[in-house]
Amino acid sequence: MHVKKIYIRWMPYLLFLCFIFLVTTRSLAPFAVIYSIAAAILLAYLWFSKSKVRTKLALSFLYLIILALQQVLTALYLFSGGDSWMVFTIKKVAAILMIFVPFLIGYFHYLYTLQREFSIKEATSISFEMLREVYLIGAGYKTKWQKSKNSLSRDNLNEILKDIPRHSYTKYLNKNTLTEAYFEECEKSLKDEHLYIVISSTGSPASEVISLFTNKAYNHVSLSFDRDLKTIISYNGGENITLPGLNQEKITSFNKKSDASVIVYELQAPKEKKQLIIDKVREINEKGSAYNLVGLVTKVSLRPNIMFCSQFVYKILQFAELEYFRDSAAKIKPTDFVERDYYRKLAFCYEIKFNETL
Known part of the structure; x- marks a missing residue:
């Protein structure tokens, strides 16, 4: 078994x-x-x-x-x-x-x-169930085929393959990307004793391909120290602006498809814990980081600061002893932060649907 x-x-x-x-x-x-x-x-x-x-x-x-x-x-x-x-x-x-x-x-x-x-009688009853099953399977495959056609479109594949050479699986590429102004905003957020977990359905080429294997609409997760998401960060590919690794994110950059959306949850986090996490983020920023593209498949990280988005968020929570479910960080999917919240540690804050707000 x-x-x-x-x-x-x-x-x-x-x-x-x-x-x-x-x-x-x-x-x-x-x-x-x-x-x-x-x-x-x-x-x-x-x-x-x-x-x-x-x-x-x-x-x-x-x-x-x-x-x-x-x-x-x-x-x-x-x-x-x-x-x-x-x-x-x-x-x-x-x-x-x-x-x-x-x-x-x-x-x-x-x-x-x-x-x-089977006999005629049995065949009649089984045929109906069989046809129903075949219909459902066919409908499922049709949906998946349509989705895979969109996800594996020429533009998506072209962008993913062009992006691969920008990544490294053995050395840190991204260093000191987060500015002092960013950390000042983080310090201002200490009076709010919450962390904000943000899951998003962005429509980026990588996200669309990942969704074929996870069967989830939301395939990216970020962390913010404030409710307005001024301090939102995660591991990503850098949007061809910065190098792949730990980067500050802009919510507007998540709007890459007609039904793109973001859901924000809050998690209780005492001031001391938030300060601990801010210091850890500063340390990663100074030492360097890289996006763990290969780890999405292999579930292996060759160096501590080479991670993907859900791996980073889980490790940060674990570092501050704020994790609310147990698993290997490399196995965590973005939706796990919501779906595996068995003890209801998260509270829903708000949702952004870009096609309704823009």
Whole structure:
């Protein structure tokens, strides 16, 4: 059971890494190997099943035809050469989608087999449930497909891939970005014995891609020392203005899509605890920081001040002994701060919906 949980937890991240590898590779070989392995797995499963020999022969022929078409299309069309970077990337996404074609054929055969193995009466009742289930699954896939189409748009992929070279996973890039004026504002907030946790649905390219794996609308979390968010900070990519790492944020920069929104919660924090956190933020600012882009997938940080947004917020709360649920900081998602508030430590403050306020 424990192995199954680990498998379920890590599979999305492994698939994400495979997807990134296949999108960025310039070689035909990985696709050829994956197509062949997929065909071999399906053929082995088919011939060990209890299907009739005639069915096995027909499906085997179909799988081999699909494999041949995959190899030919990939070699002659997708990797024909002479394409721009963007066209080549779109072609590779098409090549990735072709991996699932034989599995889809196998799934339809499975549904057909289920239908035939039951009596007329049983089949009638099961067919209805099956159709309902297939409809719901189809509707879910349609929604996900539409969402993934938007998230993996040409502009989003282009921006993400261009941003990758700006990051470092071993050294601090961002240093002394927070000014003395910022820390003066933090000191002014000490009379307000609250910290403010801000979760946001921004529509940034990175946020949209992350949402495909988290299935959450809100994929960024920030920390503020004041209710008006003058002192809001988090780990981010720097918006091409500052280097990736710990940065002060502007709420207006969160408005990157038509339904962008921000929700603000307050957490009780005595003056001494807030001062402790301000001092810690100052220390990180002086020592340096970097955004943990790789850690989003691997859940590993090579140095203490290399973090992503939710990792930072949780560690800061933990440092001041203000955390209200327990987990490894690298596993925390932005929505966990709300969803795992079992003891109701947070209080809702307000929500900003940019399409209504601007």
